[in-house]
Amino acid sequence: MKNYDIVIVGGGPAGLAAAVSARDHGTDSILIIERDKELGGILNQCIHNGFGLHTFKEELTGPEYASRFIDQVLDRGIEYKLNTMVMDISTMEGSSDKKVTAMNRTDGMFEIQAKAVILAMGCRERSRGALNIPGYRPAGIFSAGTAQRLVNMEGYMPGREVVILGSGDIGLIMARRMTLEGAKVKVVAELMPYSGGLKRNIVQCLDDFDIPLKLSHTVIDIEGKERVEAVTIAEVGPDRKPIPGTEERYTCDTLLLSCGLIPENELSKSVGVEINPVTSGPVVNDSLETSIDGVFACGNVLHVHDLVDYVSQEAITAGKNAAAYVKNGAAADAKAVEILPVDGVRYTVPKFIRPTEMDDNLTVRFRVGDVYKNCAIATYFNDTLISKRKRPVMAPGEMEQVILSKSKLNEFPDLEKITIRIEQA
Amino acid sequence: MNTRELTCIGCPLGCTVTVTMENGEVTAVTGNTCPKGDAYARKEVTNPTRIVTSTVRVTGGVAPMVNVKTASDIPKDKIFDCVEAIKDIVVAAPVKIGDVVLSDVAGTGVDMVAARNIAVK
Numbered sequence: 001m002k003n004y005d006i007v008i009v010g011g012g013p014a015g016l017a018a019a020v021s022a023r024d025h026g027t028d029s030i031l032i033i034e035r036d037k038e039l040g041g042i043l044n045q046c047i048h049n050g051f052g053l054h055t056f057k058e059e060l061t062g063p064e065y066a067s068r069f070i071d072q073v074l075d076r077g078i079e080y081k082l083n084t085m086v087m088d089i090s091t092m093e094g095s096s097d098k099k100v101t102a103m104n105r106t107d108g109m110f111e112i113q114a115k116a117v118i119l120a121m122g123c124r125e126r127s128r129g130a131l132n133i134p135g136y137r138p139a140g141i142f143s144a145g146t147a148q149r150l151v152n153m154e155g156y157m158p159g160r161e162v163v164i165l166g167s168g169d170i171g172l173i174m175a176r177r178m179t180l181e182g183a184k185v186k187v188v189a190e191l192m193p194y195s196g197g198l199k200r201n202i203v204q205c206l207d208d209f210d211i212p213l214k215l216s217h218t219v220i221d222i223e224g225k226e227r228v229e230a231v232t233i234a235e236v237g238p239d240r241k242p243i244p245g246t247e248e249r250y251t252c253d254t255l256l257l258s259c260g261l262i263p264e265n266e267l268s269k270s271v272g273v274e275i276n277p278v279t280s281g282p283v284v285n286d287s288l289e290t291s292i293d294g295v296f297a298c299g300n301v302l303h304v305h306d307l308v309d310y311v312s313q314e315a316i317t318a319g320k321n322a323a324a325y326v327k328n329g330a331a332a333d334a335k336a337v338e339i340l341p342v343d344g345v346r347y348t349v350p351k352f353i354r355p356t357e358m359d360d361n362l363t364v365r366f367r368v369g370d371v372y373k374n375c376a377i378a379t380y381f382n383d384t385l386i387s388k389r390k391r392p393v394m395a396p397g398e399m400e401q402v403i404l405s406k407s408k409l410n411e412f413p414d415l416e417k418i419t420i421r422i423e424q425a
Numbered sequence: 426m427n428t429r430e431l432t433c434i435g436c437p438l439g440c441t442v443t444v445t446m447e448n449g450e451v452t453a454v455t456g457n458t459c460p461k462g463d464a465y466a467r468k469e470v471t472n473p474t475r476i477v478t479s480t481v482r483v484t485g486g487v488a489p490m491v492n493v494k495t496a497s498d499i500p501k502d503k504i505f506d507c508v509e510a511i512k513d514i515v516v517a518a519p520v521k522i523g524d525v526v527l528s529d530v531a532g533t534g535v536d537m538v539a540a541r542n543i544a545v546k
Binding site: 038044047048049059060061063064067151152153154155180181199200202203204207208392393 | 431432434438439458475476477478479480482487488489490492494501504505508522540541542
C-alpha cells in the first residue's frame with residue numbers, strides 16, 4: 001500500500017487550492033485524485049466570464065481561473081492522478097490513518113494509506129428522476145450542466161428549440177449560450193416566485209436576448225416518444241401545485257433542467273462522516289474538519305457556492321488545517337460551541353467553533369430561506385447581541401456571511417451557543 | 426421623449442430603473458436607490474457593452490474545442506456579429522491563453538483571444 005500524508009479527492013477548484021495551501025503550510029507528501037482526464041473540474045466547461053473578481057481583481061473565464069491554480073499545483077510539483085475514481089474511504093484499525101481505495105485503467109484497483117483526507121468532490125445536478133416531472137421519457141432532456149459540457153467542451157449542440165426548467169445560474173448561462181450557438185430558447189420556467197440565479201445573469205443572459213422568465217411556473221407534461229416534441233408548463237399557486245387552466249404548450253426538441261445542485265457525499269458517508277441534512281454536506285468545525293479526525297471538506301461538497309472565489313478561500317483553510325493535522329496529530333479535545341441558525345438562516349458552515357483553537361477571524365457562511373428586504377443579520381453570543389448588520393436585500397441565491405473574532409469570543413468564557421438570525425433592521 | 430425600464434445589476438437588490446431620453450440625451454433616471462444605479466442606467470442606454478465568450482474548433486489538440494473571449498468589452502449590438510465572425514474558425518494546437526484567434530472581430534477593434542491552454546495530442 002502506498003502512503004501519502006494527504007490525499008485530496010477531487011481536482012477541481014477546491015482540491016487544487018487545498019493542495020497548494022497544504023504544501024505551502026509544510027506538507028510535502030500530497031496526492032490529488034481526479035476522475036476526469038484533466039484538472040480543473042467544472043470550471044473547464046464554464047466558459048463565461050466573471051470568475052475571480054475577488055481573488056484576482058479581474059473577470060476571468062472558468063478555464064482561465066482554473067489554470068491559475070493548476071499552474072500553482074504544477075509549480076510545486078504536487079502529485080496527481082487523472083482518470084482515477086475513488087471507490088471508498090475507510091478508517092484503519094489500530095491507526096488514525098485512513099485507507100483510500102481507488103481505481104483506474106493502468107493501475108487497476110489500489111489502496112493508499114493517508115494521514116489526512118480532504119474531501120473536494122463537488123456537487124451534482126438534481127436530475128429529472130429527482131424532480132418527478134410527469135410525461136414521456138424521450139431523448140432531448142438534459143441537465144443544464146450536461147448541455148454546457150456538450151456545447152463548450154465536446155462541440156455538440158444538444159438541440160435547436162429549447163425550454164429550460166429552473167432559473168439557477170447554469171440554466172441562465174445556458175439560455176444565452178444556446179442562443180449564441182443558433183438555438184431558439186423559448187422560455188425559462190421557475191417553480192419559485194423568485195429566481196435562484198444571480199441578478200446579473202438574469203439581465204445579461206435572458207433580458208439581453210428577450211428570453212421570457214416565467215416565475216411560479218413548472219413543467220407538467222413532456223411529449224414525444226423518441227425525441228422531445230413539446231413541453232407544457234403551468235402556473236403554480238402558493239402551494240407550488242399547478243393551477244388548472246394556466247397550461248401553455250411549447251413545441252421544442254430539448255428540455256434543460258437547472259433545478260438545484262446537491263453535494264456529492266457518497267464517499268463521505270462511506271467513511272462515516274456526519275452529514276447536515278440542510279446542506280447535504282458534512283458537518284464541520286472551524287478548521288473545516290468533519291466529525292472524523294483527519295477528514296476535512298471544502299468547496300461544493302461541503303455546501304453549494306455561487307462564487308468560486310469563496311470556494312478557493314475555503315479550500316485554503318482546509319489545506320492549512322490538514323497540514324497542521326499531519327504535523328501535530330489530532331487536536332486536543334477543546335470546547336466546541338454550536339452555531340444555531342434560526343429565523344430565516346437555514347444553516348451555517350462551519351457548524352461548530354472551538355474558541356480556543358480557531359484563527360483570529362473566522363468567516364461563517366450561510367444562506368437564507370426566503371427573500372428578505374430591509375432586514376439585518378444579527379449575531380448573539382449566548383443571549384447578548386454582538387453584531388447587527390443591515391442588508392437591503394437577501395435572497396436564497398446569494399450566500400451571506402458573518403465574521404467572528406476570536407478575541408470577542410474569548411470575552412465569553414461561559415459561551416454555550418452562538419445564534420445567527422434575520423431580524424427587522 | 427421616450428422611456429426605458431432596466432434592471433440594475435449593481436447589487437442583488439435589482440432596482441427597476443426608468444430612464445427618460447430626449448433626442449438621444451438622458452434627461453432623467455428614476456427608481457434607482459443609489460448612484461450605482463444612475464451610472465449603470467446611463468451607460469446601458471447610451472453605450473451598452475459586453476464581454477462575449479464562445480468556442481472555436483481545434484485540430485490536433487487534446488480537446489476538440491477551445492473557449493475564446495473578446496479581449497475587452499464590445500458594443501452589445503455586435504454580440505451576434507462577433508459570434509458569426511468566429512463560426513468557421515479552426516485553430517491548430519497548441520493553443521495558449523491569450524493567443525489571438527481573430528483580430529478586430531466584427532470591426533469592433535477588439536481581438537478574440539483564446540481563454541484556455543490546449544496541448545498537442
